[in-house]
Amino acid sequence: MEETKKISGVITPEKKVPRAVVDGILTIEVDSKVESMEEQEDARWHQLLNAHRTRKILTGELGGVEKLESGWVVAVTYFNGFRIIIPMNEMMINLSGDGRENADTLNRQTRIANNMLGCEIDFIIKDLDTKTKSVVASRKDAMLKKRQMFYFPEEEGAQQMIYPGRLAQARVIAVAPKAVRLEVFGVEVSVRARDMAWEWMIDASEKFQIGDLVLVTVHEIHGDSPEDLAVSVDAKSATANVNKDNLKKCHKQGKYVGTITDVYKGTYFIRLDIGVNAVAHSCNMPALPAKKDKIGFVVTRINDNYEVAEGIITRLIKRGM
Numbered sequence: 001m002e003e004t005k006k007i008s009g010v011i012t013p014e015k016k017v018p019r020a021v022v023d024g025i026l027t028i029e030v031d032s033k034v035e036s037m038e039e040q041e042d043a044r045w046h047q048l049l050n051a052h053r054t055r056k057i058l059t060g061e062l063g064g065v066e067k068l069e070s071g072w073v074v075a076v077t078y079f080n081g082f083r084i085i086i087p088m089n090e091m092m093i094n095l096s097g098d099g100r101e102n103a104d105t106l107n108r109q110t111r112i113a114n115n116m117l118g119c120e121i122d123f124i125i126k127d128l129d130t131k132t133k134s135v136v137a138s139r140k141d142a143m144l145k146k147r148q149m150f151y152f153p154e155e156e157g158a159q160q161m162i163y164p165g166r167l168a169q170a171r172v173i174a175v176a177p178k179a180v181r182l183e184v185f186g187v188e189v190s191v192r193a194r195d196m197a198w199e200w201m202i203d204a205s206e207k208f209q210i211g212d213l214v215l216v217t218v219h220e221i222h223g224d225s226p227e228d229l230a231v232s233v234d235a236k237s238a239t240a241n242v243n244k245d246n247l248k249k250c251h252k253q254g255k256y257v258g259t260i261t262d263v264y265k266g267t268y269f270i271r272l273d274i275g276v277n278a279v280a281h282s283c284n285m286p287a288l289p290a291k292k293d294k295i296g297f298v299v300t301r302i303n304d305n306y307e308v309a310e311g312i313i314t315r316l317i318k319r320g321m
Helices: 037-054 105-115 139-151 243-247
Strands: 004-007 010-013 058-067 073-079 082-087 120-129 134-138 167-175 179-184 187-192 213-222 230-234 255-264 267-272 277-283 294-303 308-318
Touching: 037 082, 037 120, 058 105, 073 105, 073 120, 082 120, 105 167, 120 139, 120 167, 134 139, 139 187, 179 213, 179 230, 187 230, 267 294, 267 308, 277 294
Parallel strands: 082 134, 277 308
Antiparallel strands: 004 010, 058 073, 058 120, 073 082, 120 134, 167 179, 167 213, 179 187, 213 230, 255 267, 255 294, 267 277, 294 308
């Protein structure tokens, strides 16, 4: 017989109260459950435990470079709210062509890592401590695993996913005035700014930022194993060449406005406002212009072979900052 309860002289059935109302967090919906902060943290930590067990490649944003009390220099990222440290010797930073061959290796790695702050990096967890919730990971392991997957297929006779002539996406992981550092499926490569875009730029950061995804053409692949792999790519050939069409906007003896993008051995490299690359070997000015200056330019020749306009700088419009 159903239990009853007498309220103000009226007998009503005794309703069974859901456990969700009695225990834990009181929820608006009956029998629903809201996880506490501790439960959510335990679930996120469990994901890291599974990733460690399966050697799953995880991705995080490079958030810092620190020197620990132990003397270790580490890169810092976060995943699922947990702090992940990656020793600098596990970052697998490509040092070739950095121009500091005689400097200390750790200083070279740290300098490049500082320039990479804010970029996405892959990593594999190497060790973790459940008590302190501390995690140590390796970018090197993740990059080697990606190289194996995309450049060295395990099945005999299978086509590798990255090969010469292949169009592929690449991550922009660092930007300097004259070069852009890319990560192409586990391989770091530094590409000159002039090979990143058809138009000449004062600084590559005008067009490219850390975190961008760019389309590149793979030209060469060197190496017989994931450890010694190197690739050659460029982003310019993966996009339409607009130089030829833009060059039609120029006319001999035409006067145009442009910005000096570079000066080398008395030759001025200019980007005209109409979208044309131009070269000047002389200036009709009392004071020589400099890089970043806005100038007036007269076209004396259209060079179709090099897809540039040649001419003379006639006047200074505005000094660059």
